Amino acid sequence: FVVVARADDDEVTQTKKGVMKAISEIKHFFQSDPLGKKLVEVMKEVGSVCQMVRKKARMALKEYVRKLIKEDE
Incomplete structure (x- = not known):
């Protein structure tokens, strides 16, 4: 055992x-590795773009909801 x-x-x-x-x-x-460093840079850029898209989508949704609330009143 x-x-x-x-x-x-x-x-x-x-x-x-x-x-x-x-x-x-x-x-x-x-x-x-140079390729590894380049991948890190690219992924940071992708992350930044995703944050920007998320922010724009939230702003558009916020504006849309405000319009709906305004129409309801």
């Missing part, structure tokens, strides 16, 4: 190490 538990612990440890290595490689890609 102790041997089986030890084998499970080793498996978990190996899995943790594998996951940490993968995360480290991904982080290194986005921080060091």
